[in-house]
Amino acid sequence: MTRRVRPAEAISLLTAGNLAIWVAGGARFALGSWLALKLTGEPAAPVWLLLAELTPTLCLAPVFGLLIDRLDRRRLAFCVDVVRALAAAGVAVAAAAGGLDFWMLVGLATVMGAGDQLSTPSRTALVRQLSSEGRLLSANARISVTTQLGSMTGVAAGGVAADGVPAAVAFAAIAACYLLSACLLLAVRTGSRAAAAQPVAVGGSVLAGLRTVTGYVRAAGGWSSPFLVVVVLAAFIKTYNSLLPAFSHEVMHFGSAQFGALDAAYAVGGLAAGLALVRLTAARSGAGSEMLQRRAHVGLLVLAVLTGAFAFSGGFGTALALYCGIGTAFQTLTVYMVACQTLVPLGVYGRVFSGFNFVGTVLVLVLYGTVAAALHVVSPALIYLLLAAVLACLGIVQARAAVANGGTRVPAPVGRPTSERPTSGEMTP
The missing domain is CATH 1.20.1250.20 (MFS general substrate transporter like domains)
Structure with missing residues (x-):
């Protein structure tokens, strides 16, 4: 047996x-x-x-x-x-x-x-x-x-x-x-929690996928949507990494060993933050998870401040500490990702997240091309400052949404497919 x-x-x-x-x-x-x-x-x-x-x-x-x-x-x-x-x-x-x-x-x-x-x-x-x-x-x-x-x-x-x-x-x-x-x-056995696909109105073309993406963004709060934050943060992670070689060489005049140390510091910061999240959310009551989701916008604001400070790093030690902090703050993405997961019915999970993956990939390619062209004209430090400004705006929008929702960052459900039984937090556009 x-x-x-x-x-x-x-x-x-x-x-x-x-x-x-x-x-x-x-x-x-x-x-x-x-x-x-x-x-x-x-x-x-x-x-x-x-x-x-x-x-x-x-x-x-x-x-x-x-x-x-x-x-x-x-x-x-x-x-x-x-x-x-x-x-x-x-x-x-x-x-x-x-x-x-x-x-x-x-x-x-x-x-x-x-x-x-x-x-x-x-x-x-x-x-x-x-x-x-x-x-x-x-x-x-x-x-x-x-x-x-x-x-x-x-x-x-x-x-x-x-x-x-x-x-x-x-x-x-x-x-x-x-x-x-x-x-x-x-x-692995999924047991009774597994959900069969439901015949909901999410199409299988690129245009239908884009309509799904925009529908979820609007339904989850528009500019304050956690979906928007996830797409931006995921694209920015790759952009930060692509900027680091030029910033290390042209602005900070670091050698290959110092560049490697910066890259490792980011990973160490992310790993430490992930371990801290595991500890904070270990309680079965879910109190730690609720607290982190209510304060997720703080992570965005901290990330913006650290990024701006990193652009003005005065030496290797300062840059190392700040980039480690950036790796830590980027774990805010995990908290927002959970918010998105709880808002999407399992029956359309693949189509919704594939749509967002498509949009995120296009955004990454656009950012790569823009950064590559901009590096011929402006300093990598200025590009980091622009990224910090975008993150600060996102953080402010999320903070205002948290205040408007009485401290709850995730918006209330706004509708669902008739073929699927409601579960806590799920929503459809």
């Missing part, structure tokens, strides 16, 4: 699987970027890998959303992990045979990008299905910690493997990480 896996144990299994996925993803990113440069001799080669990874989201986001909502999410995530493992194993075989080339890396990046867009919403939906409302922030905090830890470990391992380990061995290890995640998913 198979022992029933309790929700808390299932969350632990998902958390462990998330760690394995991010170790694999970080290692593949670092190793793939290095091999792309080595195989082509072109400095822009890693950029092509990035574009290949983003292409599935831009082209197939509506399809991904429909698949996530219409298929069993646990089985879908399992199949995605198996496919990613097979893709990495295929590259490992090619490397062992001496036939590895740049276009294989491009193909692998495309497969991994598609896998991420199917796996991440499926897994976050599973976390929500398995967590009570009072424990959802705690579960997401644990996922965030393993994301930070896995990414740090994976990038470091990929960097080491680029010089000291045969590519075949490195890609085989990446495949093993995805297989481990797939095996852990086999033990």
